Amino acid sequence: RENDGFSYLPPLWSSVVLIGDSGVGKSNLLSRFTRNEFNLESKSTIGVEFATRSIQVDGKTVKAQIWDTAGQERYRAITSAYYRGAVGALLVYDIAKHLTYENVERWLKELRDHADSNIVIMLVGNKSDLRHLRAVPTDEARAFAEKNGLSFLETSALDSTNVETAFQTILTEIYRIVSQKQMSERQESDMSPSNNVVNIQVPPTENKPKMQCCQNI
Numbered sequence: 253r254e255n256d257g258f259s260y261l262p263p264l265w266s267s268v269v270l271i272g273d274s275g276v277g278k279s280n281l282l283s284r285f286t287r288n289e290f291n292l293e294s295k296s297t298i299g300v301e302f303a304t305r306s307i308q309v310d311g312k313t314v315k316a317q318i319w320d321t322a323g324q325e326r327y328r329a330i331t332s333a334y335y336r337g338a339v340g341a342l343l344v345y346d347i348a349k350h351l352t353y354e355n356v357e358r359w360l361k362e363l364r365d366h367a368d369s370n371i372v373i374m375l376v377g378n379k380s381d382l383r384h385l386r387a388v389p390t391d392e393a394r395a396f397a398e399k400n401g402l403s404f405l406e407t408s409a410l411d412s413t414n415v416e417t418a419f420q421t422i423l424t425e426i427y428r429i430v431s432q433k434q435m436s437e438r439q440e441s442d443m444s445p446s447n448n449v450v451n452i453q454v455p456p457t458e459n460k461p462k463m464q465c466c467q468n469i
Contacts, residue, residue, distance in 0.1 A: 316419075374402060381410045
């Protein structure tokens with residue numbers, strides 16, 4: 253099972269969530285990455301939807317389960333439950349709608365309140381094809397990402413710009429973190445007292461006759 257990547261782990265260990273305001277293009281990012289499709293008439297996600305795709309990382313197959321969460325407030329209780337099982341998150345905003353960027357901070361707080369502390373997070377400015385309507389400067393978003401320890405990329409689900417790169421980047425980082433953790437755990441197991449005992453052979457004591465210091469001649 254060495255070449256299965258994440259397949260030996262419980263399914264949620266390989267899950268990535270897409271979060272952000274409604275209408276920023278999360279569903280189309282997912283469909284572009286998993287099926288190479290884009291739907292101009294896509295409707296708001298109800299609750300949670302998911303799709304899967306496998307990629308190659310360091311010669312291994314990584315099987316990813318990607319969850320598209322609804323951005324509306326009324327689904328928040330449902331979607332936040334999926335944060336706990338996620339090892340990665342794409343935090344998405346629309347570069348042409350500044351309010352969706354302003355809400356990133358709230359989404360980030362919610363994610364960090366509910367998700368594992370080691371979750372890998374990427375800030376994604378979607379709809380880069382709408383550069384003529386840009387409302388969020390790239391440098392501003394990049395500075396926010398750096399300040400909060402996030403990676404950053406601008407994408408377009410419409411024309412495919414950086415979509416593959418965004419998912420490949422986050423899944424590669426997740427894979428390497430998980431691999432390093434497993435390697436560390438194996439090393440700790442190898443160094444445990446039970447595995448580090450050296451048997452020392454002590455030869456039996458020979459019973460030799462005692463020499464008398466003085467003998468009568």
